[in-house]
Amino acid sequence: MGYVHRVKSEAFEPTIEDLALTLAEVDADGALRETAAEAFGETRSAFLRRSVAAAVGIGGLLGAADAEAAGVATTKNDIAMLRFDLVLEYLQAGFYTEAERLGALTPKTLGWARVVGAHERAHVVAIKRLLGRKTVPSPTFNYGSVTSSERAFVRTAVGFEDLTAALLKWQAPRLDSRSVVAAAVTLHSVETRHAAWIRHLIGLRPAADAFDKPASQQRMAQLIASTHFIAARPRLASRNRPRWTG
Amino acid sequence: MRRRAVPAALIVAAGFSAGAITVQEIRADGAADERAPTGARPLSQAVSGLPLPLRPAFTVGRPRLLDAKEARARFAPALEAVEARARPRFDAATVARLTRETEEGTTNVVLVLGEVRGPRGTWVHVRLPVLPNGRTGWVPRSALGGYRFVHTRLLVDRARFTVTLLRDGRPLLRARVGVGRPAWPTPAGNFYIRDKVSGFDDPFYGPVAFGTSARSAVLTDWPGGGFVGIHGTNEPQLIPGRISHGCIRLRNDDILRLARLMPVGTPVTIR
Numbered sequence: 001m002g003y004v005h006r007v008k009s010e011a012f013e014p015t016i017e018d019l020a021l022t023l024a025e026v027d028a029d030g031a032l033r034e035t036a037a038e039a040f041g042e043t044r045s046a047f048l049r050r051s052v053a054a055a056v057g058i059g060g061l062l063g064a065a066d067a068e069a070a071g072v073a074t075t076k077n078d079i080a081m082l083r084f085d086l087v088l089e090y091l092q093a094g095f096y097t098e099a100e101r102l103g104a105l106t107p108k109t110l111g112w113a114r115v116v117g118a119h120e121r122a123h124v125v126a127i128k129r130l131l132g133r134k135t136v137p138s139p140t141f142n143y144g145s146v147t148s149s150e151r152a153f154v155r156t157a158v159g160f161e162d163l164t165a166a167l168l169k170w171q172a173p174r175l176d177s178r179s180v181v182a183a184a185v186t187l188h189s190v191e192t193r194h195a196a197w198i199r200h201l202i203g204l205r206p207a208a209d210a211f212d213k214p215a216s217q218q219r220m221a222q223l224i225a226s227t228h229f230i231a232a233r234p235r236l237a238s239r240n241r242p243r244w245t246g
Numbered sequence: 247m248r249r250r251a252v253p254a255a256l257i258v259a260a261g262f263s264a265g266a267i268t269v270q271e272i273r274a275d276g277a278a279d280e281r282a283p284t285g286a287r288p289l290s291q292a293v294s295g296l297p298l299p300l301r302p303a304f305t306v307g308r309p310r311l312l313d314a315k316e317a318r319a320r321f322a323p324a325l326e327a328v329e330a331r332a333r334p335r336f337d338a339a340t341v342a343r344l345t346r347e348t349e350e351g352t353t354n355v356v357l358v359l360g361e362v363r364g365p366r367g368t369w370v371h372v373r374l375p376v377l378p379n380g381r382t383g384w385v386p387r388s389a390l391g392g393y394r395f396v397h398t399r400l401l402v403d404r405a406r407f408t409v410t411l412l413r414d415g416r417p418l419l420r421a422r423v424g425v426g427r428p429a430w431p432t433p434a435g436n437f438y439i440r441d442k443v444s445g446f447d448d449p450f451y452g453p454v455a456f457g458t459s460a461r462s463a464v465l466t467d468w469p470g471g472g473f474v475g476i477h478g479t480n481e482p483q484l485i486p487g488r489i490s491h492g493c494i495r496l497r498n499d500d501i502l503r504l505a506r507l508m509p510v511g512t513p514v515t516i517r
Binding site: 074097098100101102114115117118119121122123125126127129130140141142143144145148149177178179180182183186187190231232234235236237238239240241242243244245246 | 304306307309310318323350361363445448465472490510
């Protein structure tokens with residue numbers, strides 16, 4: 001109940017900076033950062049820098065063969081942005097899917113997550129199809145206990161949806177292909193609806209301001225890193241000779 | 247004054263002409279306006295300079311909700327060595343120590359049975375790869391990595407010498423197996439797949455092998471701790487039968503098929 005009172009307060013209308021702090025706050029039980037270096041042999045920040053850089057995929061290997069085959073003249077610049085969007089969609093799709101599967105949310109929030117999760121998974125499919133061979137595989141995620149905590153879940157969901165809309169706003173005027181812009185705005189409006197919907201569910205004003213500010217891709221990379229949701233991939237296979245009972 | 251009247255008339259005429267084009271554009275979906283002044287430009291000429299509508303680079307397909315009836319299990323990697331407790335509390339008795347890596351050098355994973363949230367964080371109830379078989383314990387959520395979900399389940403029938411892989415409850419693969427001899431029986435119970443090993447040079451285990459959380463209750467001093475594997479063989483003629491030290495042996499064709507279908511983390515029931 002205390003939580004409901006808090007979010008209904010007029011004073012609680014998060015800005016981009018507030019949301020950045022919110023995402024940083026929900027670092028599971030606060031221990032992931034400490035264990036990362038030991039677990040993976042490198043610092044988590046170093047790992048995340050590497051992950052985000054790989055996700056953004058700015059490099060000479062980028063091309064546009066698949067997009068061109070689909071009749072879209074896509075530049076390296078556009079592909080880099082689409083790859084970034086894809087990682088963000090993976091992140092959100094995984095988040096909502098896990099929350100739904102764990103089933104720890106209230107029915108109202110779970111119903112929202114069920115619909116939004118389906119949307120985000122559809123976004124993943126659409127962007128992957130456009131990127132074709134230039135796609136990026138999904139990183140491994142660790143949402144900690146955020147997906148099984150109503151409070152942490154909704155705070156993170158508000159952050160994700162607001163920030164995704166802010167990112168698409170930033171990208172739109174920077175995309176080279178008008179066809180990609182046309183596609184991106186179809187995502188943008190859906191993300192803003194998600195944001196308004198979850199805000200309404202938890203008692204926040206669905207439309208907080210008269211104007212929405214964009215958030216840069218670099219800023220988004222920082223925010224994604226601040227969540228510590230991108231994790232090292234566990235090693236599940238080996239080439240070592242087994243020593244089982246035979 | 248007359249000089250000024252001419253331009254004014256032209257302006258009025260131009261206004262009529264533009265108005266006619268506008269009317270025709272508005273009615274482009276139907277018939278052209280019969281009352282439009284004669285001499286107005288046809289619609290095709292009027293819009294020829296406008297850009298064509300854009301085709302979006304991609305369209306988003308129909309969203310698909312998760313199947314509420316999907317059969318699934320979840321597992322998680324150990325991020326650190328940790329004491330598994332009898333209850334979800336730091337002061338509860340230790341039931342086992344969970345290492346970060348397996349004997350094969352893979353990340354140690356545990357099957358997740360449930361979780362509880364308390365004032366001091368979230369605790370996860372896990373199945374442990376320790377003796378006695380079937381032991382479970384509680385570890386802090388922070389000691390584990392992200393959850394992964396599998397939709398498969400493996401059933402081993404020691405009496406019928408069969409293994410059946412199910413996906414979402416439906417049989418996907420069935421094969422004959424060899425199991426432990428009476429002196430070294432394959433343990434019964436609920437376990438899970440811990441890792442997958444291939445590319446090693448030992449025909450005894452065949453081309454692919456899976457490590458399980460099951461352990462021989464008899465061969466406790468076996469190198470590596472007496473874990474039970476599911477693997478191929480260089481003696482396929484012995485299958486089916488009670489032929490092994492506790493491991494579950496499949497013909498190489500069958501283990502290769504299983505390797506394509508069964509992910510790490512799959513729950514295993516041996517009966």
